[in-house]
Amino acid sequence: MIGKILTTLGPWGPVLFGFGFLAPLIAQVIERTGATPPLGLSPLMVGLIVGPLLGLSAKLRGRWL
Amino acid sequence: MSSAMEVLAKGELDDDIEAVAAPSDRDLARQELTIARRYIGPFPVIMAAWGLGNLTCWLALWPLTISGVLPPWVAFPIATLNVILCYLPSHEAQHSNYAKSGAPLRWLNELIGYVSTIPMVLPFKLARMTHMEHHTHTNNPELDPDYGVKADTWWQAIIEGIKRRQPGRNDSYAQTLKRLGDDPVVRRTGLEAAIQVLAYWAILAALAWSGYAIEAALIWWLPRNIGVTYISLMLSWAPHFPNPERGRYRNTRYFKARIGNILVMGMEHHIVHHLHPGIPLNRNAAAFREMRPILEARGCRFETL
Numbered sequence: 001m002i003g004k005i006l007t008t009l010g011p012w013g014p015v016l017f018g019f020g021f022l023a024p025l026i027a028q029v030i031e032r033t034g035a036t037p038p039l040g041l042s043p044l045m046v047g048l049i050v051g052p053l054l055g056l057s058a059k060l061r062g063r064w065l
Numbered sequence: 066m067s068s069a070m071e072v073l074a075k076g077e078l079d080d081d082i083e084a085v086a087a088p089s090d091r092d093l094a095r096q097e098l099t100i101a102r103r104y105i106g107p108f109p110v111i112m113a114a115w116g117l118g119n120l121t122c123w124l125a126l127w128p129l130t131i132s133g134v135l136p137p138w139v140a141f142p143i144a145t146l147n148v149i150l151c152y153l154p155s156h157e158a159q160h161s162n163y164a165k166s167g168a169p170l171r172w173l174n175e176l177i178g179y180v181s182t183i184p185m186v187l188p189f190k191l192a193r194m195t196h197m198e199h200h201t202h203t204n205n206p207e208l209d210p211d212y213g214v215k216a217d218t219w220w221q222a223i224i225e226g227i228k229r230r231q232p233g234r235n236d237s238y239a240q241t242l243k244r245l246g247d248d249p250v251v252r253r254t255g256l257e258a259a260i261q262v263l264a265y266w267a268i269l270a271a272l273a274w275s276g277y278a279i280e281a282a283l284i285w286w287l288p289r290n291i292g293v294t295y296i297s298l299m300l301s302w303a304p305h306f307p308n309p310e311r312g313r314y315r316n317t318r319y320f321k322a323r324i325g326n327i328l329v330m331g332m333e334h335h336i337v338h339h340l341h342p343g344i345p346l347n348r349n350a351a352a353f354r355e356m357r358p359i360l361e362a363r364g365c366r367f368e369t370l
Contacts, residue, residue, distance in 0.1 A: 020270035025278035063231040
């Protein structure tokens with residue numbers, strides 16, 4: 001069961017991390033620094049766009065850095 | 066004397082030399098063991114207090130930071146130190162140095178092993194199993210789970226360590242479990258490891274979506290990444306560099322660290338640990354000082370880092 005979960009989700013780990021952790025992290029950093037997101041986006045919307053995109057990029061390139 | 070007699074005489078002489086050398090080898094082994102036994106046994110209170118105290122400190126950072134008592138930027142270096150310090154007490158538990166199997170305090174051994182590495186998210190059974198493989202196959206490129214740290218310089222070791230943790234890379238610990246086969250103990254180890262790692266990611270996401278992403282990043286996620294890099298450098302790369310030899314007395318080394326034994330987390334005397342894993346870390350230096358003449362006679366490596 002756990003093995004199946006890991007096998008299925010494992011390759012999508014970076015994207016899930018982008019959504020599950022980076023998105024709220026980016027949003028909260030924007031809020032705490034008082035930065036104004038462009039195009040009238042809310043901090044959370046910026047997080048939800050940037051976080052999963054960073055994750056997808058990491059998944060496709062095979063590296064975060 | 067005829068040539069046949071000379072050969073015979075030489076053969077007898079060689080036998081005599083071996084007869085003298087063999088007891089010497091046994092004597093060295095006996096002396097080494099006698100010294101080792103003096104340091105093995107008493108409950109390593111310092112290591113136990115270190116493990117539980119370090120965990121308590123790290124756990125305390127959460128309410129202190131979330132309640133606003135401690136700014137996250139203050140918690141961050143403390144948490145990083147906690148991660149760096151969390152492995153070694155668990156390492157003693159991996160070798161059952163708090164209590165052997167069946168002993169009354171065995172539960173404490175396992176407790177320290179399981180909980181002390183929570184900050185670095187290292188599942189205990191996985192750590193124990195792969196560490197035993199490291200001891201059995203030290204410096205074997207195929208079988209030593211820690212061989213991946215091999216690098217020519219310390220900064221290359223850091224870069225290689227970061228590369229190993231990138232998405233899609235083969236995890237040497239997972240590979241080791243796979244190699245060890247379809248055994249119930251191995252399966253249980255893998256299951257426990259998977260649950261603990263999944264729990265880490267789930268807790269991190271739950272904290273982040275509850276409004277504590279910065280706290281989670283600065284107390285757990287970033288410190289874990291920095292700490293694992295530091296631990297890998299000091300505990301795996303430094304003592305075994307340059308990883309070419311496999312003999313009992315040559316697969317690791319004594320090294321004089323220019324930055325001091327504390328910053329290399331006591332690894333100057335790592336050779337004592339490989340020879341006698343039952344000696345706790347806090348007694349390795351004293352054991353080394355006593356064993357030094359024996360280790361020199363054995364041709365051990367004495368180097369500088």
